[in-house]
Amino acid sequence: MIKFWNKRVKLGVITEKPELEESLKKIRKEIKESVKKKFAGSLAIRMVDSGSCNACEAECNALSNPYFDLERLGIYFVASPRHADVMLLSGVMTFNMTPHVKEAYAQIPAPKWIISIGDCPMMQAPFEKNYAINAPVTEHLEVTHHIAGCPPNPVEIMEGILEFLRKI
Amino acid sequence: MRFIARFCKEKCDCFEIVSIYEEHIEKEEISKESPRIKTLAKKEPSAIWFERKMQDDFGIIIEDAFDKRPLVHQERFPKEIHPLRKEFQESSLQEAPYLQYKYEEIDGDGVFQVAVGPIHAGIIEPGHFQFSQAGEEMLHLEVRHFYKNRGIEKMLEGKTLQDAKPIIERISGNESIAYQICYRDIYLQATKQKLPLALQKRHALLLELERVIHHLTDIGFIPNDAGFGAALSFASKLSEDARRKMNELTGHRFGFGAVSFENSFIDTVSFHEWLDELEKSVEFFEDWIIDIPSLWDRFDTTGILPLKKAVKYASVGVVARASGVATDRRINPFYLEHGFVMASEVSGDVAGRFKVRLQELKNSILMMRNFLEEDDTKLEVTDICDGEYQSFCESSIGELFMAIDIKDGVIERFFVRDPSFMNWQAVHIMMRNDIIADFPLINKSCDLSYAGNDL
Numbered sequence: 001m002i003k004f005w006n007k008r009v010k011l012g013v014i015t016e017k018p019e020l021e022e023s024l025k026k027i028r029k030e031i032k033e034s035v036k037k038k039f040a041g042s043l044a045i046r047m048v049d050s051g052s053c054n055a056c057e058a059e060c061n062a063l064s065n066p067y068f069d070l071e072r073l074g075i076y077f078v079a080s081p082r083h084a085d086v087m088l089l090s091g092v093m094t095f096n097m098t099p100h101v102k103e104a105y106a107q108i109p110a111p112k113w114i115i116s117i118g119d120c121p122m123m124q125a126p127f128e129k130n131y132a133i134n135a136p137v138t139e140h141l142e143v144t145h146h147i148a149g150c151p152p153n154p155v156e157i158m159e160g161i162l163e164f165l166r167k168i
Numbered sequence: 169m170r171f172i173a174r175f176c177k178e179k180c181d182c183f184e185i186v187s188i189y190e191e192h193i194e195k196e197e198i199s200k201e202s203p204r205i206k207t208l209a210k211k212e213p214s215a216i217w218f219e220r221k222m223q224d225d226f227g228i229i230i231e232d233a234f235d236k237r238p239l240v241h242q243e244r245f246p247k248e249i250h251p252l253r254k255e256f257q258e259s260s261l262q263e264a265p266y267l268q269y270k271y272e273e274i275d276g277d278g279v280f281q282v283a284v285g286p287i288h289a290g291i292i293e294p295g296h297f298q299f300s301q302a303g304e305e306m307l308h309l310e311v312r313h314f315y316k317n318r319g320i321e322k323m324l325e326g327k328t329l330q331d332a333k334p335i336i337e338r339i340s341g342n343e344s345i346a347y348q349i350c351y352r353d354i355y356l357q358a359t360k361q362k363l364p365l366a367l368q369k370r371h372a373l374l375l376e377l378e379r380v381i382h383h384l385t386d387i388g389f390i391p392n393d394a395g396f397g398a399a400l401s402f403a404s405k406l407s408e409d410a411r412r413k414m415n416e417l418t419g420h421r422f423g424f425g426a427v428s429f430e431n432s433f434i435d436t437v438s439f440h441e442w443l444d445e446l447e448k449s450v451e452f453f454e455d456w457i458i459d460i461p462s463l464w465d466r467f468d469t470t471g472i473l474p475l476k477k478a479v480k481y482a483s484v485g486v487v488a489r490a491s492g493v494a495t496d497r498r499i500n501p502f503y504l505e506h507g508f509v510m511a512s513e514v515s516g517d518v519a520g521r522f523k524v525r526l527q528e529l530k531n532s533i534l535m536m537r538n539f540l541e542e543d544d545t546k547l548e549v550t551d552i553c554d555g556e557y558q559s560f561c562e563s564s565i566g567e568l569f570m571a572i573d574i575k576d577g578v579i580e581r582f583f584v585r586d587p588s589f590m591n592w593q594a595v596h597i598m599m600r601n602d603i604i605a606d607f608p609l610i611n612k613s614c615d616l617s618y619a620g621n622d623l
């Protein structure tokens with residue numbers, strides 16, 4: 001363990017490229033304030049994948065890496081929809097997942113919101129509508145905010161969450 | 169004679185069942201009026217998912233199968249619909265009345281069932297796991313997937329190869345480059361062209377970079393699932409750096425669209441510097457993690473897939489190599505000349521899979537150095553010829569197999585077998601001596617894809 005702490009002290013806090021860091025700083029500040037005001041300091045997100053390629057999930061996982069560290073701002077990915085304020089929905093809404101997605105949404109206590117992420121849920125990714133896909137998601141659930149991209153990168157997701165916070 | 173895949177094609181007047189083995193291919197034609205075959209699953213247990221899939225997709229009857237439950241079609245899927253038949257052209261389905269799926273369950277005094285999924289507690293893909301438990305001990309696990317089935321095989325039919333590409337590279341985001349390389353090889357076969365060495369090296373570089381990203385993510389997440397979060401912080405920083413390198417090289421963080429016949433500029437100097445730094449970080453990581461006994465307490469002897477079972481279930485990739493099976497699509501002159509050494513462990517447990525990942529990481533870094541060069545070779549593509557084509561690639565999970573039939577210039581049948589499709593079928597073997605709390609760790613140590621499996 002000693003080796004690790006040595007490295008830890010030497011490495012310090014890792015930061016972004018300066019220009020990115022500046023804009024991130026602004027986003028972070030605004031998100032933090034907004035989460036504080038509107039969600040009493042903690043915004044709980046339940047991520048649901050309704051048929052993605054897994055890249056959108058990977059980018060959401062990246063939000064927890066030391067560069068972005070979303071939890072600092074009071075945003076948590078929670079294990080159960082019953083703990084959530086927001087459902088973050090990715091993927092093309094497959095026939096097989098539709099009932100489960102609706103069920104998960106029903107389990108979230110009101111007030112609740114849906115943010116869709118990636119081009120898939122809106123059927124703007126290259127996948128085409130067919131028998132196995134029930135998309136776009138807006139035909140089944142009410143989406144408050146959409147974060148476009150295939151996949152949106154972590155900064156875009158943070159910006160998207162900020163826009164959502166401004167909307168409500 | 170390793171079993172690789174089994175799938176169905178619809179011809180004008182019959183169904184053709186193709187079985188792919190490592191060394192040969194078997195084809196069987198059956199009539200459309202009475203589409204019946206005998207099961208292979210008695211000899212090759214992992215043939216069962218292929219056969220159940222055929223039964224759903226084409227309505228093929230597997231006469232002597234011991235398991236005839238639907239695989240892809242779930243509780244509310246309309247009965248008697250076989251979407252991969254050419255006559256099926258609906259673009260949406262009505263939900264049918266709910267029909268209970270009968271899970272494989274073990275009964276007995278005090279034995280109870282635990283149902284997990286399809287939506288899981290973390291940021292992961294959906295799939296269902298049904299455990300039969302005696303207290304904490306797992307007696308049996310049934311893996312049930314295909315929640316993410318997007319009908320990709322049907323979606324691609326009738327498209328030209330060019331139009332199919334954006335979809336193929338998005339089948340499984342973590343393996344995008346591998347899917348693109350399989351596609352590339354089929355494209356080259358169909359245009360009867362040879363790939364210039366410079367392009368081959370460039371694509372191989374991207375494939376290794378993808379593997380590095382995937383393994384770096386895993387060497388963080390596996391210890392994290394054993395309660396050691398510091399490893400995740402450390403490794404997720406490295407994987408973010410690697411992902412940014414991918415973005416720098418290809419203009420996309422996952423390399424979508426990256427395997428092309430153009431050769432764009434690479435800043436080799438800074439890439440070499442990054443590789444040197446990464447190598448040092450990985451060495452530090454290994455040195456550090458090897459020294460944490462409580463972690464290895466969790467890794468060692470957990471989730472064992474014995475060599476015999478790995479062979480029996482025709483496992484591939486990291487999972488197979490950790491159990492002592494020598495299988496890797498990179499065992500060929502091109503890779504060997506560029507420094508490829510196959511990773512191998514014999515313990516078959518979580519520790520084995522973790523160590524294989526570490527070995528592969530280091531080997532991939534070495535190979536990337538050898539693949540790296542500045543070059544501006546291009547390849548002009550010519551016309552596509554009709555035919556039946558197949559290709560293989562070693563993705564970060566394992567051996568990927570793709571088959572495309574082209575007729576009248578468009579795709580007649582698209583089939584792909586993700587490595588995960590084989591390995592998921594062996595996962596239940598790993599549970600036999602462990603408690604349910606070990607399941608997330610074991611599952612993560614295999615890190616299989618759901619999207620590639622479900623299609």
Ligand code: SF4
Nearest residue numbers: 052053118119120151
């Ligand atoms: S939007 Fe793009 S990256 Fe996200 S799941 Fe869909 S295909 Fe994958």
